[in-house]
Structures are given as structure tokens and as C-alpha cells.
Amino acid sequence: MKNPLLRPWLTEKSTGLTEKKxxxxxxxxxxxxxxxxxxxxxxxxxxVVKSVRTVNCLGKSKRQFTRKGVLQGxxxxxxxxxxxxxxxxxxxxxxGSTQKGEG
Incomplete structure (x- = not known):
């Protein structure tokens, strides 16, 4: 498989995990x-990676109410x-070594 990483997930919770653990x-x-x-x-x-845990996250259901009815996705x-x-x-x-768009 090519590179499985898409991007870092930077939230308050993930930043707390980085600082504490x-x-x-x-x-x-x-x-x-x-x-x-x-x-x-x-x-x-x-x-050096000690361990990896993975979580499958389900996408949210979305509804949009319009004049012609309800659009669901x-x-x-x-x-x-x-x-x-x-x-x-x-x-x-x-x-600098991991950023795209250099040069």
C-alpha cells in the first residue's frame, strides 16, 4: 500500500493526548x-512507534429541507x-521536511 496517512488530526482532545501521553x-x-x-x-x-490503535468513524447523516422536499445524504x-x-x-x-509545496 502507498502512504496510508492522510493528515494529522488536530483537535483539543488530540493535542491533550500529545501533551500528556x-x-x-x-x-x-x-x-x-x-x-x-x-x-x-x-x-x-x-x-520509533510503540503502538498503534485505530478507530473506524461513521460519517454523519445530513438532511436539508428545501421547498421541493427533504434532501438526505x-x-x-x-x-x-x-x-x-x-x-x-x-x-x-x-x-520543513514534511511540508508540501517546497521549491
Whole structure:
């Protein structure tokens, strides 16, 4: 599989996990498994991954009320990975080596 990582998932809760427990949260592809995620993070950021936990998140149902009736739809399902790093290791999301659009 190509790179299963889509982007870091930055919320208040994920930032708290990073500060307290050294865990980082990423949005990943639905078909990604834990070993692929571990390899991708170790290669991309040069860190040692201790463990990976994954969560399948269901997309929200949406309704829009219009003059012609009710339009119903659903957002896409997605998956997130909670990655625990080895002690004294960290990931810098904003370092120049991992940003796109250089040069």
C-alpha cells in the first residue's frame, strides 16, 4: 500500500493526548492496517512507534429541507489512528521536511 496517512488530526482532545501521553492522532485511509500505519510514520518522521490503535468513524447523516422536499445524504466514513511513540520521542507536524509545496 502507498502512504496510508492522510493528515494529522488536530483537535483539543488530540493535542491533550500529545501533551500528556505522547500520543499522536492521524486521519488514515479506510483500508490501512496497523502495520502499514506504523511503517509509514517511522519512515516519514524518523521515530520509533510503540503502538498503534485505530478507530473506524461513521460519517454523519445530513438532511436539508428545501421547498421541493427533504434532501438526505451522508458524509463519508473515515478512520483515525492513535499512535504512541517510544519515550522521549516527538513529531513536529510543522517541520520543513514534511511540508508540501517546497521549491
Amino acid at each position: 505522547g500520543q499522536y492522532v492521524f486521519k488514515v485511509k479506510l483500508d490501512a492496517d496497523k502495520t502499514d500505519i506504523k511503517k509509514a510514520i517511522e519512515e516519514k518522521f524518523g521515530v 451522508k458524509k463519508s466514513d473515515w478512520k483515525k489512528a492513535i499512535v504512541t511513540l517510544a519515550k522521549d520521542q516527538s513529531i513536529d507536524y510543522y517541520s
